[in-house]
Amino acid sequence: MEETISLKELFQTLKKRLWLIALITLIAAIISAVVSFFVMTPIYESKTQILVNQAKSDEQLYNNNQVQTNIQLINTYNQIITSPVILDDVRKDLSLDRSVEELKEAIQVSSAKDSQVVDVTVQDESPHMAAKIANTTAEVFQSKISKLMNVDNVTVLSKAEVGEDIAPVKPQPLLNIAIAIVVGLMLGVGVAFLLEYLDNTLKTEQDIEQILELPVIGVITNIKDVPKATVRQTQPMERTQRTRGETFGS
Template sequence: MNEEITLDLRDFFYIIRKRVKMIVGVTVACTLAAGILSFFVIKPTYEAKSTIIVGKPQGNEKNGNVQYNDVMMYQNLVKTYAEIAKSASVSERSAQKLGGSLTSEQLKKITTVTPQQGTQILAITATSKSPEEAVKIVGAVSSTFIEESKRVFPTGGDIQIMDKAKLPEEPIKPKKALNIAIAFFLGLMASVGLTFVLEYMDSTMKTEEDINKYLGLPVIGIIPKNMEQQN
């Protein structure tokens, strides 16, 4: 049984060694393609983020126990405010503030409203090919959201921007290093798989080892590939 395992491993390494140039070529090609796409073809996408806090109305002083209940109530209200932020009225008015450069539907696709679980905080994010535009979008959506919330839900909590959107320094995608690493492993796996497929489909005998292995016959002699012509 040990001999069979040894033979299988020898076959495996023999096949890999026989087509090592193809494996290296395919792997390098995939890695280079991913690098070119990530660095020169795919445009970077930037993300800006603003956080909004929902609290009790100012001047509403209560005892400690009720204050805790207020916190729990406003945590639940955050979900309601999230739906207001996602509403068509907010996206339409935000699009108007941006000067019509984006439609309401386009704005909905590139903005995300996320309630922070267990807190009174709401996060509004926007993505764009331009970092400046991403900041402008978040600013427009955040201010419009606060205005609309006070209009449609005047009895709700006190809504304020906690952190304004900052100009993003690095894009969120493409993730260049990750893309190159994935391309390297995919290229390696694909080339190794192709190697074994080609080996399985190739029924010709090319070496003395093939004759010994498949026919069990001794090699009496070989004919060199390059024979000098006798005059």
């Protein structure tokens, strides 16, 4: 016999376990807030921009084909910026106590579509160190790219600077808490339906009909227990009435 669950039963299950869903959601939000504010280390970001271009000579026309060629080389430049040839000098110049691979993970190189401008973004626990790494990387790239790629015109458009009211880019507590609330709701709903599925007790006459496949003839309602104090008070009265009856009978 196939079991079907109506939409009304679903809402009844959610209403029945509403306190559990709210508790799980609240716990998830509190854990996310504690981890975001007190456990996770703030990470700051700093960015510098580099323009990589071929110098225009008197005998060479600076046409559209040359621009397209330079744009296609941007991906190559992006790989060179994060290569050990550049980052090893950056590590030495700043006396960083980290490997080239660790430094590479902190640097992100990107460029807009059809653009010769390269963005070098650095993330670090210190905003000042992030700015130093970004600027040093641009300077080392500017000094070495002319020998590596025969590029004779590299310009640093903007240097990384540390502002007065700089804020960390991560963690983002509000976003983390919002995600935790959504996850908590989903987990709470899942636990509520799981508990309802594992609950094999009989609650209504419909449950008996489904299991026994027999109609229910009658239902006995709940009878409240009589308080003991009331029983004690009624016993002397019953004895008095019985004594009177025996007297009249005699």
